[in-house]
Amino acid sequence: MTEAALEQENKEIAKQYKELLRISYQHLSDDDKTLIRSAFEIAIDAHKDQRRKSGEAYIFHPIAVAKIVASEIGLDATSIASALLHDVVEDSDYTLDDMERMFGETIARIVDGLTKIAHLKKDMSTSQQAENFRKMLLTLHDDVRVILIKIADRYHNMLTMDSMPEHKQVQMASETLYIYAPLAHRIGLYNIKTDLEDLSLKYTEPDVYRDIKEKIEDSKEEQLAYIDAFSQVIDNSLKAEGLNYLIKGRMKSIFSIRRKMKAQNVGFDEIYDKFAIRIIYKSDRQNEKFLAWKIYSIVTDHFTPNPVRLRDWISSPKSTGYEALHITVMGPKGRWVEVQIRSERMHEIAEKGYAAHFKYKHGEQKEMGIEMWLNRLQEALENANSNAIDFVEEFKLNLYSKEIFVFTPKGELKSLPKGATPLDFAFHIHTEVGMRTRGAKVNGKLVPLNTTLQSGDQVEIITSDQAKPNQNWLDYATTARSRAKIKSSLREEKKSVAEDGKEILRRKLKSQKITLNEDSINKMVVFFKLKTSLDLFYRVGIGAIDNQMIKDFVSSYSNAFISFFKNKIKRNPVPETIDREEITTKYDVLVFGKEEEKLDYTLSKCCNPIPGDDVFGFVTVNEGIKVHKKNCPNSIQLQSNYAYRIIQAKWIDSTQEEFRSEIKLTGIDNLGLVNEITEIISDEMHVNMKNLNFSTDGGTFTGRITVVVKNNGILKQLMDNLKKIQGIDKVTRI
Numbered sequence: 001m002t003e004a005a006l007e008q009e010n011k012e013i014a015k016q017y018k019e020l021l022r023i024s025y026q027h028l029s030d031d032d033k034t035l036i037r038s039a040f041e042i043a044i045d046a047h048k049d050q051r052r053k054s055g056e057a058y059i060f061h062p063i064a065v066a067k068i069v070a071s072e073i074g075l076d077a078t079s080i081a082s083a084l085l086h087d088v089v090e091d092s093d094y095t096l097d098d099m100e101r102m103f104g105e106t107i108a109r110i111v112d113g114l115t116k117i118a119h120l121k122k123d124m125s126t127s128q129q130a131e132n133f134r135k136m137l138l139t140l141h142d143d144v145r146v147i148l149i150k151i152a153d154r155y156h157n158m159l160t161m162d163s164m165p166e167h168k169q170v171q172m173a174s175e176t177l178y179i180y181a182p183l184a185h186r187i188g189l190y191n192i193k194t195d196l197e198d199l200s201l202k203y204t205e206p207d208v209y210r211d212i213k214e215k216i217e218d219s220k221e222e223q224l225a226y227i228d229a230f231s232q233v234i235d236n237s238l239k240a241e242g243l244n245y246l247i248k249g250r251m252k253s254i255f256s257i258r259r260k261m262k263a264q265n266v267g268f269d270e271i272y273d274k275f276a277i278r279i280i281y282k283s284d285r286q287n288e289k290f291l292a293w294k295i296y297s298i299v300t301d302h303f304t305p306n307p308v309r310l311r312d313w314i315s316s317p318k319s320t321g322y323e324a325l326h327i328t329v330m331g332p333k334g335r336w337v338e339v340q341i342r343s344e345r346m347h348e349i350a351e352k353g354y355a356a357h358f359k360y361k362h363g364e365q366k367e368m369g370i371e372m373w374l375n376r377l378q379e380a381l382e383n384a385n386s387n388a389i390d391f392v393e394e395f396k397l398n399l400y401s402k403e404i405f406v407f408t409p410k411g412e413l414k415s416l417p418k419g420a421t422p423l424d425f426a427f428h429i430h431t432e433v434g435m436r437t438r439g440a441k442v443n444g445k446l447v448p449l450n451t452t453l454q455s456g457d458q459v460e461i462i463t464s465d466q467a468k469p470n471q472n473w474l475d476y477a478t479t480a481r482s483r484a485k486i487k488s489s490l491r492e493e494k495k496s497v498a499e500d501g502k503e504i505l506r507r508k509l510k511s512q513k514i515t516l517n518e519d520s521i522n523k524m525v526v527f528f529k530l531k532t533s534l535d536l537f538y539r540v541g542i543g544a545i546d547n548q549m550i551k552d553f554v555s556s557y558s559n560a561f562i563s564f565f566k567n568k569i570k571r572n573p574v575p576e577t578i579d580r581e582e583i584t585t586k587y588d589v590l591v592f593g594k595e596e597e598k599l600d601y602t603l604s605k606c607c608n609p610i611p612g613d614d615v616f617g618f619v620t621v622n623e624g625i626k627v628h629k630k631n632c633p634n635s636i637q638l639q640s641n642y643a644y645r646i647i648q649a650k651w652i653d654s655t656q657e658e659f660r661s662e663i664k665l666t667g668i669d670n671l672g673l674v675n676e677i678t679e680i681i682s683d684e685m686h687v688n689m690k691n692l693n694f695s696t697d698g699g700t701f702t703g704r705i706t707v708v709v710k711n712n713g714i715l716k717q718l719m720d721n722l723k724k725i726q727g728i729d730k731v732t733r734i
Contacts, residue, residue: 238295431485505537604627615651
């Protein structure tokens, strides 16, 4: 570069720095300015030899990120300094210790969090992307500002991505849509979220983006004329009330117009609500709500409102802190228009998110919303499963979800994600309430625990000391918090049943003169084709391994013992081998082929196989792999006509999954029979019944019961027990 060009660049850097101090949303003290100046000088030194892909000096990037942090997100001097330093440790010889020595612990911790994120793999598959996201969220344990600065960093990268290779652009844009846009939305940074979505679309679907952008440009004049026509109608009425206000039009984002076009399957011209009108009024805090409704009544005097489309975010602000009154009215030329009514304070919060809250809260009354959100997030993280994709999907659901507001019996308002159930509500109130849930009433009526709640519902949870989570609860719960608590409780439950099972087993073996020790446990695990001792104790605890089965083991154990001594005498030792193949041939998860791969499959309706049944996989033309029992009525035909499509399949262990099966009973009707049947199923065997249907005809009865079991061992035992009831003639599985 020539000397003149360098001088010009240095002038531009100094100008950008001054602008950074000028546009800061927070008031900067002299100490703040000194801190920012020191950070700026270190950043200049660290990046002095670096250039971006576009050719400009690298230092412009940290300054731009700091400007976004200062004005768009509205953070403090610590965050501005951290933003200036965010790439220093990664790109230069400066270390974290240097950061801590020069700037203190907080800034060092934030820079460390940002460096960790930068070090994560850049070329990612979806699962790596999910893992990336999870690690990024884990940095929240350190400081939420890490996430906010990272969003600003990504925002600036998206704004300056033109000189990057195309595959990098697409990858970065996809990741932005997947992770950063929903995060920005959830934190209340609506402007940044909208820009991130639009910029991502620019690279993932460039033609669509350009097309919509051009059409928006073309319709600008028409839009301004429409806003003028709308304003003129209500202008005099608003002025007569002495209101100080501004009417602005806001074009919907390219991304949201694209989403509407896809959802409604229409072209650009057929989308009618392409823009919203905002009425922003001046007001003190006391009169804000009163004036919002006054403006509402003036607007609806002139234009007919759509009563279904009223959104009152003033009485119940969103958990991001967003407040406004949204109404949709029939505007000029017979068009529906969304009108957003908000005070200057509400407008600032909508633009800046939480930062604006801090400005308006004084002393001890600092906004707690972000704290609450972080606490909830922390809980989800601490209980996160090892599967990163599930975690991200679950977390994304909670990020993207619209909220609903429900009431407690005492009339307190609680916010939950859309789609939440009474069980989610119970865990939201308190973990203990969730764990002890027996049932729920919504608006005074008893409802199933998987009922979807609607805004305005009043929910009452019925608890019982005897109630505890069971496997079905995972079908009823939707929020990350409640699901994590249920999963953790089920694991504990399994452990406690296993502990009881261990004692039962110790007692039963003792009576057969066998000691429960490592050797006998390992032999039992092999004998029952299980994987771990926990599975063994758990099955004994639930009665899946009964007295007879233990006796069978004892006789084989004794025989092995005798033959061991015989072999010893013959001096012909037989090496003891454990057939690992045998151990995993039973229960719950299906694996296919010789490699024992886990593949997607559906259980065939014609024979309804359950774990433990001998099965095979059949590759269909349209429906993937279907699993049939080996004795299924169709199996002969399939195996003879389509042998090349048959794949081996077998069950391996996972004691948590449950399967439905239907039993048919016939016999002679007598008093109390149904009671005896249900007692055996529910009380003695602890099996869950889903459906019960009995009919009698001329003194005989036929019954059909749908039960939920873990495997066919339990089902066989249940059927044997039912056969013993007096009057029952036949018990068959359908």
